[in-house]
Structures are given as C-alpha cells and as structure tokens.
Amino acid sequence: MDVPAVPDKVDPDALTAVLDGRWAGLKRDVRAQMSAETFRDTTGLDVEAHRVQVLDQLRKLAETDRPALGFDAAYGGLSDVGGSVMSFEMLGYGDLSLMVKAGVQWGLFGGAVQLLGTSAHHEKYLRRIINLDLLGCFAMTEHGHGSDVQHLRTTATYDPSTHEFVVHSPDPGATKEYIGNAARDGQLAVVFAQLITGGESRGVHAFLVPIRDDSGAPAPGVTIADCGLKAGLNGVDNGRLTFDQVRVPREALLNRFGDVAEDGTYTSPIESDGRRFFTMLGTLIRGRVSVGGSAGSATQRALTLAVRYGDQRRQFQRPEGDEVVILDYLGHQRKLLLALAKTYALHFAQEELVAALHDIAPDAPEEEQRELESRAAGLKALNTWHATSTIQTAREACGGSGYLSENLLAGLKADTDVFTTFEGDNTVLLQLVAKGLLTQYKEHFEDLSPLATARFVAEQLVDTVMERSAAWRFLERLTESDDASVLFDREWQQRLFEDREEHVLSGVANRLRRAASDPFGVFNSVQDHVLLAGRVHVDRVILDAFARALDTCSDPDAKVLLDRVCDLYALSTIEADRAWFLEHGRISATRSKAVTAAVNALCGALRPHARTLVDGFAVPEQFLAAPMLNG
Incomplete structure (x- = not known):
C-alpha cells in the first residue's frame, strides 16, 4: 500500500522544538542542569546506599530554582505551576526514585500545605519545605483503604478542653501504608483523617502531625515501620505510620475548606461533606499529572535505548550474505514504531493537560475543574499503562542484553511498574473519567x-x-x-x-x-x-x-x-x-x-x-x- 510521502531527512532538533512546546526554555535549562551533574548509576546499590544517594541528589536539586517553581512567589516560590510539573516530568529521564522522592516532598507534602492550608501554614512552612529544611510525608493511603479515601479509618477528634486534635489509628486497617519519606527522612506528615468534633464526623480532612523529634526518633505516640525492599524505587524510604492518641494543636488542621473554632464549632465554605471532600482532592491533581508525565519520560528513555540498539544489532543473513539490522524486520518495527507513535501522541496530550492545569483560575467554575480532574485521571491511566507495556516491549526487543541491569531497561521496568496503581489505581481512574x-x-x-x-x-x-x-x-x-x-x-x-x-x-x-x-x-x-x-x-x-x-x-x-x-x-x-x-x-x-x-x-x-x-x-x-x- 502506498502511503503519503515522507521527507528524506528531518532535523531531530525540529522535532524537539515541537515536543518541548510552551516550556521549551525551561526544558533546555533543566537538560543543561542534568548534564552538569555526574550521573551515578544505581546498579548494585543496596537499599540504604540508594536512599543516601537519592537524598544527596535531592539536596542538590534544592540548591536550584526548580523546587520553587510550583509555589507562590510570596513564600519564596516562582508561581509557575506548569513549569513545576514539567520539571518533575523530566526527572523521569533519570533515577525514578529521585523523581518520586522529589514528588513526595514538593508535590504532595508541599502541595498539600499550600493548597489545603491557609496563610498561617504558608508563612510557617513553605520556605522550609522548598529549601529542604523540613522533609515531609503525605499520609493518605491506609492498609485497609487505598482508592476509597472517603472511608479512611484514621480519626482526628477535637478536644475543646485543650484546643487539640487527637489523631488515632483505631485498628490495623488504619495503618498509613506505603508513605514516602516516612521510613527514614520525614519529620512532619500531612495526615488525612476523619475529623470528629462535638461527636459528629465531618469527613476526611488533612492535619500536620510531627512523626519524628529533633533527634530523629519517632515522636510520642507515633510508630514507624519500614516497608523494606520493593520491586523497584528502592531509593525511596517508604514506611508505615500508626498513631496512638497523638495530640496536635488546633492550628494543625489545614483549614482552607473546613475549620474548627476553639469551642469545637465546625464551619466550611462548602456545605456538603461529599462535595467538600472531592473539592479537597481535586486541588491535589498535580501529583497525578506529574506521575503520568514522568511515565512518559521513562517510556521515551526506554524507546531511545531500544531503537538505537535495533538500529545496530544484526541477526540472520539476507540471500546476498549481509546480516540484517533487526530494525529492518517488520516484526521489530511493529514492536517499536507503534509504541513510538503512541508515545508521541500521549506526549502532546500531556502537554495540553499541563497547560490547562497551569491556566485554570483558582475560582474556575466547578464544571471546568471537574473536566480537568477527569482528563488528568484518564491520561495518567493511559500514560502509565503504556509505560508498563512499552518498557517490557523494549526489553524484549533488546533480547538478553535488555535483561542485564547495566543496560538500564530492567531498572526502568521495575521502577515504573507501581505507577499503574499509585496516585490513583488506573481502573478506578477510568471509572472516574466515565462518571x-x-x-x-x-x-x-x-x-x-x-x-x-x-x-x-x-x-x-x-x-x-x-x-x-x-x-x-x-x-x-x-x-x-x-x-x-x-x-x-x-x-x-x-x-x-x-x-x-x-x-x-x-x-x-x-x-x-x-x-x-x-x-x-x-x-x-x-x-x-x-x-x-x-x-x-x-x-x-x-x-x-x-x-x-x-x-x-x-x-x-x-x-x-x-x-x-x-x-x-x-x-x-x-x-x-x-x-x-x-x-x-x-x-x-x-x-x-x-x-x-x-x-x-x-x-x-x-x-x-x-x-x-x-x-x-x-x-x-x-x-x-x-x-x-x-x-
């Protein structure tokens, strides 16, 4: 079959210009920063050595202006939401443990303080979060409740006699599970819990809870356990948290969408508990968008490795005696070029999503916000499923060489595998889209x-x-x-x-x-x-x-x-x-x-x-x- 003509030669820089799009200048700067750093391979590192290396790289990242991109200028940030997401995405070209740990620190933990808290929280914490003086956790997922956040078991009961909230894990199912930064480095956690005041539950809210004291020991009433060796991302110190009647001051409530007065009276600008809950979660979609984009970066890396290998590896002879470059085989082309086309397509959809996230007004109509959340959910699902499928295909396309750790694809496969289930299980996310x-x-x-x-x-x-x-x-x-x-x-x-x-x-x-x-x-x-x-x-x-x-x-x-x-x-x-x-x-x-x-x-x-x-x-x-x- 004849297809429309294709030019004999195309400048790859012209493709890069289209791919980089609106944030081309930022991407050039990030690539330059990446190239200036000595890449330290993680192959052969044990868990502790990997965690030490990632924290060291995180501190070097904090010395740049990239962590400040997503935060308000009033608190030391640069007020560039889209640039912040793009910066996280590009970390996906390297050690994905660094991308995840950075995402936990500045995207989830810092983002929750900024988007769920009010000016007092911003003034007290944001600068310290940006410059890494304060490492934190995002403690939402529980052992018994992952996707069903609305029915988390952890409670935060207000005590009007002391003006404190009592944070408690009532049963093993309420254990906060898989919490990044918890096992080793985190000092403060944003803990999602059922707010109870005056004997009435007001639904899930977020609270700032110290998990370690100044010496690094667990804070009173806090139990910390290490999740241990994982299939991938072992540079991230995932841990488990439980709380035994831990008291925090009333001001620990991140109170943008709901507040408790000294006498225990609850107020909220959003009357419906259900609508308030979904509005709170809707403000936190940056992490979901960043995970989808980072999966795209990892996919691009895998395809670059596999196509370059396929363009030089020879296997079997032609009738005239020359060995065939394996990328000349139709079967190999269908493996890699179909995946490459979809990677381009997903990239452009992701670019539009980031632009929409950057441009949406804080007071945008609810319908517009819900549409953005739906698009973020759907693209995260397809980006991460595509990453899982394509990196496996790339590994197979490189044969036994692709199976060796030194050739990077095995690590990419292990590190991206969990992307399909964190920041939202993909099956649940597609249901959200359909809803x-x-x-x-x-x-x-x-x-x-x-x-x-x-x-x-x-x-x-x-x-x-x-x-x-x-x-x-x-x-x-x-x-x-x-x-x-x-x-x-x-x-x-x-x-x-x-x-x-x-x-x-x-x-x-x-x-x-x-x-x-x-x-x-x-x-x-x-x-x-x-x-x-x-x-x-x-x-x-x-x-x-x-x-x-x-x-x-x-x-x-x-x-x-x-x-x-x-x-x-x-x-x-x-x-x-x-x-x-x-x-x-x-x-x-x-x-x-x-x-x-x-x-x-x-x-x-x-x-x-x-x-x-x-x-x-x-x-x-x-x-x-x-x-x-x-x-």
Missing part, C-alpha cells in the same frame, strides 16, 4: 417514572436509527472506491474515534438507567462497559491533541513526518480495536485488512526516521549510557 462523561445523562437517572423511561427509550431508538445511518454513510465512503487514501484522512480518523466514543457512552447510559433498583449490582454488571467508555474517550482526546500539535510545527519537513506518525497512532489504535469497529458496522472486513496493510506500510516509511524520532526526545546522553550500545 464525568455520564453527567450529561443525569436527568434520565433522576426521574425514572414511566413517562421519563418511555421518553428515554424513544430517544435511544432515534439515536440508534441515526447511528445506523451514520454507520452506513461511513461504509459508503469507505467502499465507494478501492482508494485507500481515506485511511490517511485526519477528519475521517477523528470522526471514527468520536463516533466510537459517542456509541459506547450512550450504551453505558442506557444500561445504567436500571440502576435505581439495584445500584451496585447494575453498575458491577456493566463495569467493563464503563471502563471501555473511559478508555475510548481518552483515545479520542489523545488523537485530537496530536492533530492540534501538528499546527504548531514550523518546520515543513518535521510537520510531514509527524503527520505520518499521527497516522500510525490513529490506524494502529483502530487496528487494535478493530473487533469493535467491525461488530458495530464502522468498517468493513475489507477495510479492516486495509488498516493493517496501512500500519505495515507506515512502519516501512517511518523506519528510516526511527533514530531521528527518538533523538527528538532529547533524552540527556548520560541517561543512555548502556554498554549494549557500544558496538
């Missing part, structure tokens, strides 16, 4: 009278007829000639993604309208459908972001190359889900085969540019020093 999309159907669930049900069914019937007509229009366009150029029509690709999203979401809404009789049972029976709705929505968001990014490319040759990479992302996504497109009449069997042929043809067309495409990521060379690339 947001279903709000448009809310009126159908609020009134399930016979008249409303009949109207809903009638509307669904009309939609089905229109949908079938649309499907036939698609088929007519697809089958009107043997010309396969329609596959490379961006409008057709985007419409196909949109149509799939609309159909899946409408189907979920129709099935969920029965939920009034048995909400859990009905939801559980359609959970697969709900998760599909979340995924196909994010697929469409990613494709649209890639299409918009093409318009920002000023280099004509780079733009044409990226156009073909976008085609490969779109068509490989359709190929991966062609069962759905076939079952629902969106493509014919003949066109399904043509999609695969187009994917193969694109792999061949992009193969000469594989090295250029990974060089465009501009991963600092010190993080690519794998012996397998030496010859």
Whole structure:
C-alpha cells in the first residue's frame, strides 16, 4: 500500500522544538542542569546506599530554582505551576526514585500545605519545605483503604478542653501504608483523617502531625515501620505510620475548606461533606499529572535505548550474505514504531493537560475543574499503562542484553511498574473519567417514572436509527472506491474515534438507567462497559491533541513526518480495536485488512526516521549510557 510521502531527512532538533512546546526554555535549562551533574548509576546499590544517594541528589536539586517553581512567589516560590510539573516530568529521564522522592516532598507534602492550608501554614512552612529544611510525608493511603479515601479509618477528634486534635489509628486497617519519606527522612506528615468534633464526623480532612523529634526518633505516640525492599524505587524510604492518641494543636488542621473554632464549632465554605471532600482532592491533581508525565519520560528513555540498539544489532543473513539490522524486520518495527507513535501522541496530550492545569483560575467554575480532574485521571491511566507495556516491549526487543541491569531497561521496568496503581489505581481512574462523561445523562437517572423511561427509550431508538445511518454513510465512503487514501484522512480518523466514543457512552447510559433498583449490582454488571467508555474517550482526546500539535510545527519537513506518525497512532489504535469497529458496522472486513496493510506500510516509511524520532526526545546522553550500545 502506498502511503503519503515522507521527507528524506528531518532535523531531530525540529522535532524537539515541537515536543518541548510552551516550556521549551525551561526544558533546555533543566537538560543543561542534568548534564552538569555526574550521573551515578544505581546498579548494585543496596537499599540504604540508594536512599543516601537519592537524598544527596535531592539536596542538590534544592540548591536550584526548580523546587520553587510550583509555589507562590510570596513564600519564596516562582508561581509557575506548569513549569513545576514539567520539571518533575523530566526527572523521569533519570533515577525514578529521585523523581518520586522529589514528588513526595514538593508535590504532595508541599502541595498539600499550600493548597489545603491557609496563610498561617504558608508563612510557617513553605520556605522550609522548598529549601529542604523540613522533609515531609503525605499520609493518605491506609492498609485497609487505598482508592476509597472517603472511608479512611484514621480519626482526628477535637478536644475543646485543650484546643487539640487527637489523631488515632483505631485498628490495623488504619495503618498509613506505603508513605514516602516516612521510613527514614520525614519529620512532619500531612495526615488525612476523619475529623470528629462535638461527636459528629465531618469527613476526611488533612492535619500536620510531627512523626519524628529533633533527634530523629519517632515522636510520642507515633510508630514507624519500614516497608523494606520493593520491586523497584528502592531509593525511596517508604514506611508505615500508626498513631496512638497523638495530640496536635488546633492550628494543625489545614483549614482552607473546613475549620474548627476553639469551642469545637465546625464551619466550611462548602456545605456538603461529599462535595467538600472531592473539592479537597481535586486541588491535589498535580501529583497525578506529574506521575503520568514522568511515565512518559521513562517510556521515551526506554524507546531511545531500544531503537538505537535495533538500529545496530544484526541477526540472520539476507540471500546476498549481509546480516540484517533487526530494525529492518517488520516484526521489530511493529514492536517499536507503534509504541513510538503512541508515545508521541500521549506526549502532546500531556502537554495540553499541563497547560490547562497551569491556566485554570483558582475560582474556575466547578464544571471546568471537574473536566480537568477527569482528563488528568484518564491520561495518567493511559500514560502509565503504556509505560508498563512499552518498557517490557523494549526489553524484549533488546533480547538478553535488555535483561542485564547495566543496560538500564530492567531498572526502568521495575521502577515504573507501581505507577499503574499509585496516585490513583488506573481502573478506578477510568471509572472516574466515565462518571464525568455520564453527567450529561443525569436527568434520565433522576426521574425514572414511566413517562421519563418511555421518553428515554424513544430517544435511544432515534439515536440508534441515526447511528445506523451514520454507520452506513461511513461504509459508503469507505467502499465507494478501492482508494485507500481515506485511511490517511485526519477528519475521517477523528470522526471514527468520536463516533466510537459517542456509541459506547450512550450504551453505558442506557444500561445504567436500571440502576435505581439495584445500584451496585447494575453498575458491577456493566463495569467493563464503563471502563471501555473511559478508555475510548481518552483515545479520542489523545488523537485530537496530536492533530492540534501538528499546527504548531514550523518546520515543513518535521510537520510531514509527524503527520505520518499521527497516522500510525490513529490506524494502529483502530487496528487494535478493530473487533469493535467491525461488530458495530464502522468498517468493513475489507477495510479492516486495509488498516493493517496501512500500519505495515507506515512502519516501512517511518523506519528510516526511527533514530531521528527518538533523538527528538532529547533524552540527556548520560541517561543512555548502556554498554549494549557500544558496538
């Protein structure tokens, strides 16, 4: 199959310019800072040595202006939220333990103080957090409750006689689990607990609780345990925390969204406990955004290693006697180039997400904030699943060499594995995405009278007829000639993604309208459908972001190359889900085969540019020093 032309040569710097986007200047500075530091490999380090090295690197990071990016200028920060997230993402090119520890210190701990606290907390703590005089923890997850934060068991009961909160772990299930900075270095923790005052629970709030005294020993009433050796990220001192009637002053409550007066009276600017809870969590999405972006950086690093290896490794002979470079094999191209196209696509979607996070006003309408949270959840899920899949693929593409620790892929695989479940379990996050999309159907669930049900069914019937007509229009366009150029029509690709999203979401809404009789049972029976709705929505968001990014490319040759990479992302996504497109009449069997042929043809067309495409990521060379690339 013929594909649209690709230039003979493209400057990788032109690709870097498009990839770096709005924060190009900051990224150049960060790369320069990274290159100025001597990279110390973690291979062979024991846990304690690794933790010492990461803390040392964290202190060097604190000497730069990067930790200050995300904090208010009034407290020593630079008020650049987007720049802060980008800085965290770029740490993903190196030791991911450093990225995680930095994220705990300045993203989670510092972010909670800034976004959940008020001016008194800011004045007292933020400068010390920025310059690393005060190391802290973010103690949310419990042994018995991970994703279900709303039902955490830890309590913080107000005692009006002493003007103190009593923080307590009532049972083993309330143990704070997997808390970064807790096992070794943390001094103060933001502890999420059920606030109880006047005998009434007011839901989950955040409290500042000292966990160590000045000597480094556990504070009175605090028990600290080390989580020990993990599959990866062993430079992060994850620990467990329990509290036995630990008293903290009333001012320890981070009281932006809820406060307790000296007499125990509770007040909040948000009346609903549930809405207050979700508003509090919504302010903390920077960590989720940063994890998704860091996963993208680790993926770029893995693909750069694998493509460079594939471009020099030879295996088996051609008939004329020359050994074949393994990246010349179609099977190898499909392993790496499909993943490379999706990595580009996810990168552009992530750039748009960071820009939206940076630009959103503090008093933005709730609908706008919820949309941002939903997008952050969906992209974190797909970014981290893609990282897990692609790094494994890269390891396999490098054979036994990829299995050696010295060649870096084994460590990347171990360190990124947990990304799929921290900062939100990916399955739960896709449900959150679908829940947001279903709000448009809310009126159908609020009134399930016979008249409303009949109207809903009638509307669904009309939609089905229109949908079938649309499907036939698609088929007519697809089958009107043997010309396969329609596959490379961006409008057709985007419409196909949109149509799939609309159909899946409408189907979920129709099935969920029965939920009034048995909400859990009905939801559980359609959970697969709900998760599909979340995924196909994010697929469409990613494709649209890639299409918009093409318009920002000023280099004509780079733009044409990226156009073909976008085609490969779109068509490989359709190929991966062609069962759905076939079952629902969106493509014919003949066109399904043509999609695969187009994917193969694109792999061949992009193969000469594989090295250029990974060089465009501009991963600092010190993080690519794998012996397998030496010859």
